[in-house]
Amino acid sequence: EAGVTQFPSHSVIEKGQTVTLRCDPISGHDNLYWYRRVMGKEIKFLLHFVKESKQDESGMPNNRFLAERTGGTYSTLKVQPAELEDSGVYFCASSPWTGGSNTEAFFGQGTRLTVV
Amino acid sequence: AQSVSQHNHHVILSEAASLELGCNYSYGGTVNLFWYVQYPGQHLQLLLKYFSGDPLVKGIKGFEAEFIKSKFSFNLRKPSVQWSDTAEYFCAVNPPNFGNEKLTFGTGTRLTIIP
Structure with missing residues (x-):
């Protein structure tokens, strides 16, 4: 079974440019999460999709970040325009919908974004 | 709001x-607890989890x-480490x-293991 896949693995862009990160969750997983780790700090929650709907986007830093999950399959996270402080590793995770709690999230390898 | 403290930054x-490895959390209610590991160049993977029951949890x-x-607290332990355990460990x-x-x-x- 394929795991959570993220593209690209590494992106270097200039301040002010736009970048789009992609996440392909495990097939059949309705829950999809985005997290971010700024260098040396903790991994922080950004948002949570259930299928195509945003369940919780309380962790999104500001309106320069836009996440979508059209059709409830893969998700994209766009940063426009990128700023220096957006640099970090962006993780995607997915988990099955079990109708309750106590589910395990499976993570991708992350996308390292460097804004110069 | 909940928070998690890992006091050892580099071991x-x-x-x-x-x-x-120490892990302390701050939360006023019941929690699920996890340890994840990220080996160099790989994805985050689950080492072990606690939902309920026996407080001593065995992982991979x-x-x-x-x-x-x-x-x-939810401290992670291993009696005898190997070089292949070199990785970054996250409590959640x-x-x-x-x-x-x-x-x-x-x-x-x-965590860095010296051969």
Whole structure:
């Protein structure tokens, strides 16, 4: 079974440019999460999709970040325009919908974004 | 709001040494507890988890963790480490509330094992 896949693995862009990160969750997983780790700090929650709907986007830093999950399959996270402080590793995770709690999230390898 | 503290930022051990990584959390209710590991160049993967029941949890690769509710702790242990355990380790929690499974992570502990 394929795991959570993220593209690209590494992106270097200039301040002010736009970048789009992609996440392909495990097939059949309705829950999809985005997290971010700024260098040396903790991994922080950004948002949570259930299928195509945003369940919780309380962790999104500001309106320069836009996440979508059209059709409830893969998700994209766009940063426009990128700023220096957006640099970090962006993780995607997915988990099955079990109708309750106590589910395990499976993570991708992350996308390292460097804004110069 | 919940928070997770990992007090050891970088731990260096020789092979065969015993390991204990600290994790304390701050949350006023019941929590699920996790340890994730990220080996160099790989994805985050689950080492072990605690939802309920026996507070001593066994995970993969010989790791275990003990949930001590009175101390709000979930320390990770391994009796004898190997060079291949070199990785970054993350403690995480989430409240077992329906529809609210987002994880709160600690800052991570980098473990370096010297052959």
